[in-house]
Amino acid sequence: MDSMQLVQVTRGSIIESAHRGHIAVVDSKGELLFYAGNPEKIVFARSSMKPIQAIPVVETGAADRFKLDDADLSLCCASHSGEVMHTGRVHSILGRAGLEASHLQCGTHIPHWPDSYIQLMKEGKEVTPLYNNCSGKHTGMLVTAKHLHESVEDYYELSHPVQQRILSAVSEMTNYPAEKIEIGIDGCGVPVHGLPLKNIAFAYARMANPHLLSDDRKLSVRRITKSLIAAPEMVGGTERFCTDFMKAGNGRFFGKAGAEGVYCIGDLETGIGIAIKIEDGNGRAVYPAAVETLKQLNLLSSQQLEELKGYCQPKLVNARKESVGELIPDFQLIPVH
């Protein structure tokens, strides 16, 4: 099945650009309820997999050993903006495990939060791996290795026990054989997992409603989703969709973006999992697609819709701060039954 148009980009009176993609809506028994495009599309979930990658942090006992609270665990699932609240907390978690920022193997990029970068430049400082949006995830990996007396130098290698535990958790949660999962290298150097979009949605559905999972797994995924919802500012940051979406969700939803146009949502109330992939990888289209999907599924209150309006149909603003166009969701989910 081909991709489907999901979002239009208007300028003046015409559609200037358009984004196509795929959506899968799955329940906690693994049944596909709705879709757009190809729900079987093999997709790298990228950072949308972080809440599942955090499962071993809890299940190995590392989270308890190093006293990870909700905000700490939420940060382990984050693509954070590199604000002081993020970098300070990464530093703190590492310290509790006897590790340092120099153990982070995630590399560096300019932090999302402009003020952090301006501050570094003003002080003539270098950007460090602490500012990498994945530094929380890497910290979760590091403290797990430390807790189990594994090597902390090569924790990012697929063959390392840290990545093997994650591969098992991804396989179990997505109900997809580990040997069939496609492996690539993520923006921060760790393995990424490629599998059908509907299986990624299934993992989110099981995170939302883990009733068919083992008792241990129930506890760990509930602890993770509770953390995300309790400390949404850790997952993204100021003016970031993940953060604002979970705040608007008011305890009902957890959601996580992934690079190359991925978004995943779990609904604790219905146990529904949603996975979205924008075909062209452009993140600007994924938030309108995500909010529109929730809207079509009747999962948002009118107040939540109002709070998320700026993400559902964002205005395009030019360098003169004029509104010159907008992104408009333009699709209809297809019911399976």
Next chain:
Amino acid sequence: MDSMQLVQVTRGSIIESAHRGHIAVVDSKGELLFYAGNPEKIVFARSSMKPIQAIPVVETGAADRFKLDDADLSLCCASHSGEVMHTGRVHSILGRAGLEASHLQCGTHIPHWPDSYIQLMKEGKEVTPLYNNCSGKHTGMLVTAKHLHESVEDYYELSHPVQQRILSAVSEMTNYPAEKIEIGIDGCGVPVHGLPLKNIAFAYARMANPHLLSDDRKLSVRRITKSLIAAPEMVGGTERFCTDFMKAGNGRFFGKAGAEGVYCIGDLETGIGIAIKIEDGNGRAVYPAAVETLKQLNLLSSQQLEELKGYCQPKLVNARKESVGELIPDFQLIPVH
């Protein structure tokens, strides 16, 4: 006609994302020679229209009056990176016309060239409109208004003679009625022109071979294309495709990028014009599509292909500077005859 896949984005062993779009290849008589997707697609050429928007700068006599040399005129067609060579020259042209940077109505954005931004931050200075990638184009508009004793405060309004002259030039060069041209607002506040992709390609073909145009128009377009080729560093800047492409072209090609995934090329040797639109607006896909188009048309020497290899099939590099995937052109131009 629907868009066609043009470029794949790989990661590991799978295609992670893909870009669709439209291509039109037209000769200087206006005949469509090759295409991909829909060559009739209505497209905002955005900054790819800048070489045509510069025609009135020459034809009104403003370029001669204010002694615009090749580099100055090239800068009037630029989406520059805000390097010192660009901002200094914009300042110089404005000064020659008795104008100042404060006359620029293009608004501000962070300059493309990272060192310029870092320098501003270190010195605690604000980003000014000089750094806007369109400040050269706005300067061309301003000096034309100044030369003709028109108001310089509202030169960006569609009703201003500056924009009306540009609209006429766009209509003439594209052979498309002015009243049918769709008008939007560009990233820098001036009108943008929406018309069929093949007409945009036709304008580039006529810039490349103006034999059917009036004598005055022949002179002005030859002066503009000569300027672009003589001073390609003004059109983009360090490590920018437009600049590197024209350097590799060695006097044969001129090319100009436009926002939302547009690229246009004129070939002085064959008089062929090419216009490309990436459907989703992502600029990363337009350079592979442009080089591949030239390759399929047999317009590039093996040395030119070698010099442009990094733009045709660019590697995706992560925060650890590892190569994790690449962009690969994946289309075949369709011949009309």
